[in-house]
Amino acid sequence: MxxxxxxxxxxxxxxxxxxxxxxxxxxxxxxxxxxxxxxxxxxxxxxxxxxxxxxxxxxxxxxxxxxxxxxxxxxxxxxxxxxxxxxxxxxxxxxxxxxxxxxxxDTFEEAGRIDSILRSDKVQRDLDHDDDGETE
Missing domain, CATH: 3.30.300.20 (K homology (KH) domain)
Structure with a gap:
């Protein structure tokens, strides 16, 4: 510490x-x-x-x-x-x-899990929405 x-x-x-x-x-x-x-x-x-x-x-x-x-x-x-x-x-x-x-x-498994989340439709939809030029 x-x-x-x-x-x-x-x-x-x-x-x-x-x-x-x-x-x-x-x-x-x-x-x-x-x-x-x-x-x-x-x-x-x-x-x-x-x-x-x-x-x-x-x-x-x-x-x-x-x-x-x-x-x-x-x-x-x-x-x-x-x-x-x-x-x-x-x-x-x-x-x-x-x-x-x-x-x-299990780091490879965890990395795969995170990768699948990032590739999910919901995350992709959010990324596409941000790319359209809209601000938060």
Missing amino acids: SKDNKPTGPSQRMLRVGELVRHALAAMFARGEIEDDALRGAVITVPEVRMTPDLKIANAYIMPLGGLHAEEIVAALNRHRKFVRGRVAPQINMKYAPEIRFYVD
Whole structure:
């Protein structure tokens, strides 16, 4: 929090550590190091990792290619959290490795929802009305 008691964004350190964890996870998924039927053949992207302010928890948002079986893949990754943490720890060079929690990244879905709203007839009608030169 700032002096005005307004919430502030993540610190530079949180962002830097989150990015280190993201890169380590992406490399690990690319190598296919986790043995689990739910992960077999899945191409997993890691768009974002958000760290808690104390850097003890890394919330990793993942999305399989095509978005198929995302919930099952997240469940499988969460089952293997300790293994993943052990593999990521040496790559991020910190005194304590953060606990890693996996979640489905829904930003693409949310962007699609907003896009569909913007393309709706009602919004288009309002935009066309404003384009006719009328003022508010």
